Amino acid sequence: MSSDKQDTVKTICPYCGVGCGIQVKQGEEPGDVQFMPWGDAPVNEGRICIKGGAATEVVDHEDRLTDPLIKEDGEFREATWEEAYDRIVDELERIREEHGPDATGFFGSSKTMNEENYVLQKLARRYGTNNVDNCTRMCHASTVWALRTSLGAGAMTNSMRDLREAADVFWIQGANPGEQHPIANSQYFRQAVLEGATVIQVDPHANKTTRSFQIDDTDRHMHLQLNPGTDIPLLNIVLKTILEHHEENPDEGWIDEEFIEARTEGFDHLKETLEEFDKEAAAEECGVPLEDIELAAEKYAMANNAAIFTGMGMSQHACGVDNVQNEINLALITGNIGRPGTGVNPLRGQNNVQGTCDVGAMPNVLPGYQLVDDDEAREAVETEWGFEVPDEPGLTNVELSHEFGDSVHGLYVMGENPVMSEPDANRVAERVQQLEFMVVQDIFMTETAKYADVVLPATTWAERGGTVTNTDRRVQRMRGVDKVHENTKHDLEILSEVGKRLFDDGDELFEFDDPEEVFEELRQVCPIYHGMTYDLLGEEGLHWPCYEPGDEGDPYLYAEEFDTESGLGHIEGVRHTPPAETPDDEYPLILTTARLEEHYNTGTMSRRSPTLNRQTPENFVDVHPADAERYGIEDGDEVVLKSRRGEITVEAQVTEDTKEGVVWTTPHFAAASANKLTNDVLDERAKIPEYKAAAAEIEVG
Ligand code: SF4
Numbered sequence: 001m002s003s004d005k006q007d008t009v010k011t012i013c014p015y016c017g018v019g020c021g022i023q024v025k026q027g028e029e030p031g032d033v034q035f036m037p038w039g040d041a042p043v044n045e046g047r048i049c050i051k052g053g054a055a056t057e058v059v060d061h062e063d064r065l066t067d068p069l070i071k072e073d074g075e076f077r078e079a080t081w082e083e084a085y086d087r088i089v090d091e092l093e094r095i096r097e098e099h100g101p102d103a104t105g106f107f108g109s110s111k112t113m114n115e116e117n118y119v120l121q122k123l124a125r126r127y128g129t130n131n132v133d134n135c136t137r138m139c140h141a142s143t144v145w146a147l148r149t150s151l152g153a154g155a156m157t158n159s160m161r162d163l164r165e166a167a168d169v170f171w172i173q174g175a176n177p178g179e180q181h182p183i184a185n186s187q188y189f190r191q192a193v194l195e196g197a198t199v200i201q202v203d204p205h206a207n208k209t210t211r212s213f214q215i216d217d218t219d220r221h222m223h224l225q226l227n228p229g230t231d232i233p234l235l236n237i238v239l240k241t242i243l244e245h246h247e248e249n250p251d252e253g254w255i256d257e258e259f260i261e262a263r264t265e266g267f268d269h270l271k272e273t274l275e276e277f278d279k280e281a282a283a284e285e286c287g288v289p290l291e292d293i294e295l296a297a298e299k300y301a302m303a304n305n306a307a308i309f310t311g312m313g314m315s316q317h318a319c320g321v322d323n324v325q326n327e328i329n330l331a332l333i334t335g336n337i338g339r340p341g342t343g344v345n346p347l348r349g350q351n352n353v354q355g356t357c358d359v360g361a362m363p364n365v366l367p368g369y370q371l372v373d374d375d376e377a378r379e380a381v382e383t384e385w386g387f388e389v390p391d392e393p394g395l396t397n398v399e400l401s402h403e404f405g406d407s408v409h410g411l412y413v414m415g416e417n418p419v420m421s422e423p424d425a426n427r428v429a430e431r432v433q434q435l436e437f438m439v440v441q442d443i444f445m446t447e448t449a450k451y452a453d454v455v456l457p458a459t460t461w462a463e464r465g466g467t468v469t470n471t472d473r474r475v476q477r478m479r480g481v482d483k484v485h486e487n488t489k490h491d492l493e494i495l496s497e498v499g500k501r502l503f504d505d506g507d508e509l510f511e512f513d514d515p516e517e518v519f520e521e522l523r524q525v526c527p528i529y530h531g532m533t534y535d536l537l538g539e540e541g542l543h544w545p546c547y548e549p550g551d552e553g554d555p556y557l558y559a560e561e562f563d564t565e566s567g568l569g570h571i572e573g574v575r576h577t578p579p580a581e582t583p584d585d586e587y588p589l590i591l592t593t594a595r596l597e598e599h600y601n602t603g604t605m606s607r608r609s610p611t612l613n614r615q616t617p618e619n620f621v622d623v624h625p626a627d628a629e630r631y632g633i634e635d636g637d638e639v640v641l642k643s644r645r646g647e648i649t650v651e652a653q654v655t656e657d658t659k660e661g662v663v664w665t666t667p668h669f670a671a672a673s674a675n676k677l678t679n680d681v682l683d684e685r686a687k688i689p690e691y692k693a694a695a696a697e698i699e700v701g
Contacts, residue, residue, distance in 0.1 A: 009479035010466055010539060012523065014111065014461035015600050017348035018160075018184045019053050019470025020044035024462045026481035027698035031060035033481060035460055042540045042673030043160070043470065049182035050598055054611040058637055061608050063444050065457035066485040070324055076455065081489070081497075084454050089501045091437040092127070095410040101390075103399040105408055108134035108361035110350035110619030113150055113466030113478060113517035116491040117352075118359040118367065119510070120414055122146030122498050126387055126509060129365045130394030131408075134356045135349075135601075137397050138421055139312050142320025142686035143346040144357060148369060150328050150570035152563020153528075155354060157343030159472040159543060159555035164188040166341025169303035170199045171296075173327065174313020174692075175347050178208030179597040181471070184347065185212060196305075200296045202227045203313060204592055205622070205664050206657040213263040218276070222296050225659060226286045227691040228592040228632060229579035231314055233282035234293060235326040236576070240274045240298040242333065254301035256335025263562070264332050266571035273573025282576075287659065301334055312606060313594070315346070316691040319644055320683045322574040333602040334570045338558040348471040348581030351603070358529065358544065359522060363394035367526035376666060381525045385447075396423055397685040398680060405434020410562055413440040414491055415458070419448040420602035420670060423689040424645045438462065446604055464490045466515040467537065469544070470558070470607035472555070475532055476541035491516065535588075579693035580681040581644070583661065587695035589627070590662045591643060591677055599668035606668065619669040620651045622658040623698065631698055643677035643694050663696055 013020045021041025025034045039046040068084035069076040079087075095103050106124040108117040117134065124132035131257060136144070144154030151157065164168075170189055177185035190212065193199060199213045199221040206223065215221040226234050246255040260267050283290035300306045308331055314323040327344050336342040348354050360367035366389070370377035373391055382388055400408050401422055411432075422428045432438065432451045440449040441456035449455045464480040489497075492515060492594040499510030512518050516534045523529045531546035531553075543553035561567040583590055598615040599606040606612045614648065621641050623633055633639060635654040640647050642665065651671050658664045667674040679694045 007481070008036065009481055010041070010478050011462070011478045011480070012293040012351055013048070014351055014605070015051040016181055017351060017353055018043060019351060019426060019474060019476055019503070020182050020183050022048060022049060022052055022055065024056060024481055030482045031484040033059045033484070034072050042184045043474070046185060047183055047187055050615070051600065051606065051612060054609045057609040057611060058605045059460050059462045064456060064485060065443060065459060065488070067487050069455040071453045071523055084456060085497060085501055087454050088439050089499055090540045092410060092502060094125065095436060099409050102131055102394065103408055104129060104131065104393065104410035104412065105397070106132040107397055107411070107413045107416040107418065108132065110123055110135050110353035110356045112491050113352060113468055113515065114355040114359050114475070114522065115466045115515040115693060116495065117356045117361040117415065118518055119492060119499070119512070119521045121359065121361045122385065123495055125389045126499070126503055128390065130390050130392065131400060132394060133363055133397040133400070134422060135416055136357050137363070137688060138691070139349045139353060140315050140346050141396070141688040142315045142317070142683050143529050145325045145345070145686040146321045146324035146328060147344065150325060150564070150572070151344070151558060152288045154369060154556060156345040156472045157337060157557045158340065158345055159294035159474070160184055160188040161557050162340035163307050164192050166305050167192055167307040168197050168341070169300055169306040169307060170197060171306060172199060172209060172302055172309045173311070174315070175309045175311025176207045176209045176594065177309065177347055178202065178210070178212040179310070180349070180595055181347050182597060183207065184471070194647045200224070200299060202226060202231070202234060204659055204662055205594065208597065216665055217609065222299070224288050224292060224296060226288050227659065228590050228662060229317060229321045230286040230576070232326055232574055232576045233321060234286045234288065235330060236274060236277055237279050237282050237290065237293045238297040238300065239270065239326070239329060239333070240277055240279055241294045242301050243271065243274065245301070245420070253334050254608060259335035260333060263569055264571050265566060265568045267333065270329055270333070270571050270573040271368070273575060300330070302561065303336070305339065306334065306336045307523070308344045310346050312349070313692060315688060318580050318681050318683050318690045319577040320688050321675065322376060322577065323683050325572055326574050328569070329478065329571050329573070332571050337569065338556070338626060340556055343556065346471070351470065353465070353470035354473060358469055359526065363396055367522060368528045384525050386505070387509070394688060396684060398689055399687060401428050401431055403409055404431040411435055413438065413448060413452070415442055417446040417448045417602040417604055419433040419451065420667070420673055420675060423675055423680040423691055426646045426674040427680070430469065441591060444604055444608065444696050447602070448574070456494055458487065458494065459483055460492050466492070467519060473536060473543045474541045475529065477534065477537050515620070544634060563592040577650060580690055581679055581693065581695040583695050587643065587697045589696045589698060591641070591694045591696035592662060592664050593667055593674040593678060594664065596666055596668065599666070601667065603668040603670070618651065619648065619666055619672040620653050620700070622664040623652050623656055624654050624658050624660040624662065625656060627661045627663070628652065628654040631700065633698070633700055640701050641677065641697045642697045642699070643679070645679070646676035648672035648674070649674055658672055
């Protein structure tokens with residue numbers, strides 16, 4: 001398999017979804033790989049955060065997997081690629097024969113590229129199952145669901161550039177760009193704020209976003225520090241405040257009646273839902289003064305262009321779809337959508353979390369979000385591929401892990417680490433051992449790979465090419481330098497080889513010489529990418545939808561109509577659903593979780609990066625001073641944090657960043673990961689787990 005290799009290549013940072021361009025320089029020896037800025041990179045114009053600057057540190061890390069491994073008698077031994085492929089093919093064939101195709105699951109990954117995820121989902125579907133999913137399930141599945149069904153596309157409605165230029169209010173709810181999307185925050189949002197934009201932050205935790213805009217120190221900006229899991233009542237107060245004001249002052253235009261009439265449906269349902277809604281009681285439940293929420297509503301409604309940013313604080317709840325629907329309601333009734341500087345904008349996590357979904361690595365959709373149970377769409381894809389695809393959605397990744405050892409016996413994992421990333425991680429570690437066969441392809445021996453039967457050594461982001469799609473739907477090319485370890489293989493090469501060996505028609509279906517060949521096939525079955533080619537992507541990339549070559553792609557969506565069946569934006573009133581676990585005598589605290597700037601998700605890469613790990617080498621928990629006093633905890637004490645599912649030992653940070661009664665920790669560290677405590681209850685529709693609220697207790701260690 002060829003790849004376009006040069007001494008210095010322009011590529012994309014492997015961490016967050018902002019999609020910053022960086023350069024990678026190949027030194028004298030393989031493994032001598034250096035970071036270089038890319039001065040006129042389209043998204044970041046040469047600026048970089050701590051993670052991007054340290055990204056090359058893991059490429060030649062001593063922990064890299066260098067040869068295939070096969071487990072025998074509980075121990076790994078080095079194997080040849082032939083042995084590894086034989087074992088994989090034999091086991092996958094056996095499981096399909098004994099238990100049927102739905103007895104195997106396939107996990108794609110947002111750490112890997114569009115072409116690789118496309119081939120993985122094609123492999124799953126040729127195997128005969130829609131049991132293919134990726135880590136987006138854990139971050140924005142509910143956002144994608146709400147946006148797709150109510151507006152048309154599961155993605156940011158706008159682009160960072162038009163938001164910077166046109167927004168005068170940023171409503172940031174459950175997102176922390178100051179920490180998790182640093183360059184978007186400093187390069188785009190901060191610029192708008194310097195030119196007069198107002199920030200309204202809705203978050204249970206004070207964080208780097210709060211500090212970067214000095215939100216707590218100015219009258220202009222606001223931080224509504226709500227209790228975890230009370231986003232619906234808070235937004236219902238906002239919506240009702242706007243409705244009430246409009247009734248008394250229709251000329252002030254807080255509601256856009258013309259827009260509602262011409263472009264939306266469901267407004268009456270929202271009004272009915274809010275008729276009996278008690279704002280005072282709701283404000284008490286949120287833990288935020290009512291007048292503060294009303295003032296925030298006024299600021300949003302009075303804006304010329306108001307943009308909503310939404311993050312995992314909204315999506316990672318059992319009511320995640322409803323949370324995001326209420327943000328959509330707010331944008332639609334005020335007409336803040338369909339033009340620059342407005343919309344509902346999920347800030348996506350990993351550098352290819354958007355693309356992994358776009359290319360169909362999900363159990364209910366084919367490439368381009370075409371539903372597997374839409375006969376016409378599915379048959380069109382089947383015609384291109386030349387084989388039939390099951391017409392029922394498959395299982396999501398948490399649903400699959402619940403079935404390990406029961407109805408699911410095989411698992412193919414590319415670049416994922418479910419033993420750390422899924423909630424109730426102790427359960428996942430136990431269940432994964434019930435599988436008959438698991439193969440993991442990755443760059444390091446992850447917490448999940450330790451339980452695998454076959455481990456395949458893949459190349460890193462800096463050693464291969466392909467495309468990734470960033471948070472504002474911009475598809476961008478990545479390019480690689482020399483492989484560090486001769487016996488590693490690119491993910492695409494591995495998948496292609498497995499496909500060729502596993503199926504009679506494999507040579508025809510999985511013969512790809514390079515990522516560009518895959519992209520050429522992908523664009524034939526993915527309408528929103530159809531107008532893109534590697535040449536047309538160039539260095540700038542293109543926003544989707546891009547239907548025909550020559551289309552420039554849409555930086556903002558829905559200027560004329562929504563992409564729903566009726567062409568209308570869907571408004572729907574929602575009622576509060578409290579978190580599945582609320583505090584009680586045994587577990588009197590609420591645990592919530594979030595990521596740090598210097599680490600990434602399960603820390604597979606960031607924990608091995610000396611620069612990043614030096615910043616924060618271990619997990620910790622934020623405890624409010626009033627709780628610390630009650631429990632006799634001093635700043636820096638070792639404490640045991642417990643939930644109904646497990647416990648972790650961490651250092652306490654006593655701080656007013658968190659609210660009284662709320663403890664806050666992170667999922668990055670293997671020994672003390674928050675996910676040993678989190679709850680795996682799911683949103684009914686999007687199947688995203690409730691990472692953001694669990695009942696907890698704390699003890700001095
Ligand atoms: Fe990488 Fe995100 Fe930092 Fe940009 S903001 S350098 S994409 S981690």
